[in-house]
Amino acid sequence: MTLVVIGIDGMDWDFVNRFKNDLTFFGELLDKGLGRRLYIDVRPDTGPSWICAFSGLTPRETGIDHPFVYLENIRGLPKHKELVPRMKELIAKRVFLWDQFEHPWVLGIPVCFPPININAELKDWLPVILPTTPDEARKSITLMTEMLKEALKKEYDLYCMVYGAIDKIQHIAKDDRTIFEFYSLIDSCLEELELGERNWVILSDHGRPLPRSHSRNGVIFSNIAPLPEKMTQVHSWLVRNS
Ligand SMILES: [Zn+2]
Numbered sequence: 031m032t033l034v035v036i037g038i039d040g041m042d043w044d045f046v047n048r049f050k051n052d053l054t055f056f057g058e059l060l061d062k063g064l065g066r067r068l069y070i071d072v073r074p075d076t077g078p079s080w081i082c083a084f085s086g087l088t089p090r091e092t093g094i095d096h097p098f099v100y101l102e103n104i105r106g107l108p109k110h111k112e113l114v115p116r117m118k119e120l121i122a123k124r125v126f127l128w129d130q131f132e133h134p135w136v137l138g139i140p141v142c143f144p145p146i147n148i149n150a151e152l153k154d155w156l157p158v159i160l161p162t163t164p165d166e167a168r169k170s171i172t173l174m175t176e177m178l179k180e181a182l183k184k185e186y187d188l189y190c191m192v193y194g195a196i197d198k199i200q201h202i203a204k205d206d207r208t209i210f211e212f213y214s215l216i217d218s219c220l221e222e223l224e225l226g227e228r229n230w231v232i233l234s235d236h237g238r239p240l241p242r243s244h245s246r247n248g249v250i251f252s253n254i255a256p257l258p259e260k261m262t263q264v265h266s267w268l269v270r271n272s
Contacts, residue, residue, distance in 0.1 A: 031187070031229065031272065032186065032187050032188070032189070032228050032229070033131075033187070033188050033189070033228070033229050033230070033231070033268070033271070033272040034182075034188075034189045034190075034225055034228050034229070034230040034231070035127070035188070035189070035190040035191075035230075035231045035233075035268065036178075036190075036191060036192075036193070036220070036230070036231070036232045036233075037080065037083070037139070037190075037191065037192030037193065037232075037233060037234065037235065038192070038193050038196055038216060038232065038233070038234045038249070039076055039080075039140065039192055039193060039194050039195075039196060039197040039198075039234065039235055040196045040197025040198075040200050040234060040235070040236060040237065040238065040239075040244065041196050041213070041216075041234035041237070041248065041249050042200070042234070042237035042238040042245055042247060042248075042249070043066075043067040043068070043237060043247040043248060043249045044237065044238075044245070044247055045206075045209070045213065045237070045238060046060075046065075046213065046249055047060070049210055049213060052210070052214065053213060053214060053217040054217060054218070054221060055217045055218070055220050055221040056213075056217055056220075056251070059251045064251055064252060064253060064255075065249060065250065065251035065252075065257075066249075066250060066257050066259070067247050067248070067249065067250075068233055068234065068247075068248040068249055068250040068257075068258070068259070068260065068261060068264070069246055069247070069248070069259060069260040069261070070235065070236050070237075070244075070246040070247075070248050070260070070261045071246070071260040071261050071262050072088050072089060072261055072262060073089055073095060073097075073243070074235070074236035074237070074243055074244045074245065074246045074248075075096075075097035075098075075235075075236065075243060075244060076097055076098055076140050076197065076235055076236075077094060077096055077097055077098050077099045077140070077141065077142070078092075078094060078095060078096075078097075079235035079236055079248075079261060080139065080140055080141045080192065080235050081094060081120070081141045082261050082262060082264070082265070083233065083235060083261060083264045083265060084126045084127045084128075084139065084141060084190075084265060085120065085125040085126050085127070085265055086125075086262070086264075086265030086266055087120070087125060088262065092116060092120060093113075093116050094113055094116050094117065094120075096110060096113060097243075098140075098143060099113050099117055099141070099142040099143065100113075100142075100143050101114055101117060101142050101143065101144065102143070102144065104143055104144075104156070105156070105160075117141075117142045121146075126141070126146075127188070127190065127265065127268055127269070127272075128146075128148055128188055128190060130269065130272070131186075131187045131188040131272070132187055133149075133185070133186050133187050133188075134148050134149065134186060134187065134188035134189075134190065135148065135149045135150055135181045135184070135186040135188065135189050135190070136148035136149070136150060136188070136190045136191070137150040137152070137174065137177060137178070137181075137190070137191035137192075138150075138152060138155070138158065138159050138174065138191050138192055138193075138194065139190065139191070139192050140159060140192055140194060143159070143160070145159050145192075149181075149186070150177065150181065150191075157169070157170065158170045158173060158174065158194070159194045160194055160198060161194065161195050161198050161199075162198065162202070163202075164199065164202075164203075164208065164211075164212075167195035167198060167199050167212060168195075168212075168215065170193070170194065170195045171193055171195050171212070171215050171216055171219060172215075172219070174191060174193055175219040175220075175222070175223070177191075178191055178223065179222075179223065182223070188272070192235075193216060195212060195216075196209075196212055196213065196216065196234075197236075197239075197244075199212045200238050200239055201239050220232065225253075229252075229253065229254055229271060229272070230252060230253055231250065231251070231252040231254065231268065232249070232250070232251040232252070233248065233249060233250040233251070233252075233264065234248040234249045234250075235248060235261075236248055248261065250264070254267075254271045
């Protein structure tokens, strides 16, 4: 059995619903009852929330309670020295979803930075995973979609990747029109993929930015029913269905 897991960092349930008539792919999934709000019942920030999605572990259990986990000095920001051994321990203990598959393809998973890649290579990952301009964000979505499309032609048992662009755009864009452009781009990219008969899941780790964190209204879409309601249920639900 193959499973396709597509993460969309920061995709917001309220935003998707507000624009569902203009989003062909997501609108149709909602009409078919294949999507719902995913309540983020762990810290609604990229690092802790994706760690929970892919391992089932909460910040209390991992000791990793920081929005981003930098394993190196990145963009002049210091690495999180105290978090490096904790993150390396999680990786060594094989707690993540992809560790349960024999032949996984994994791209750009932001449980830490540099992100996790398996059987996939990103030469210059920074502008792809953490774009800082609309142009970088557009290229990022296009490139990751192309890479997934190519991977889907090969026989992996898990295809797993996370688009980083939506969260970054929501932090830098001043207006909903700009943000909508990126929801719309992902909408058409996902429509093109034709996921067909495979089991597939599309989910986010949190919603739009709030003054100190993010909205807890994430999204989950899937052709596997019933859908989980909150983030701490996602990992065991994925394992059960893979
Ligand atoms: Zn995030």
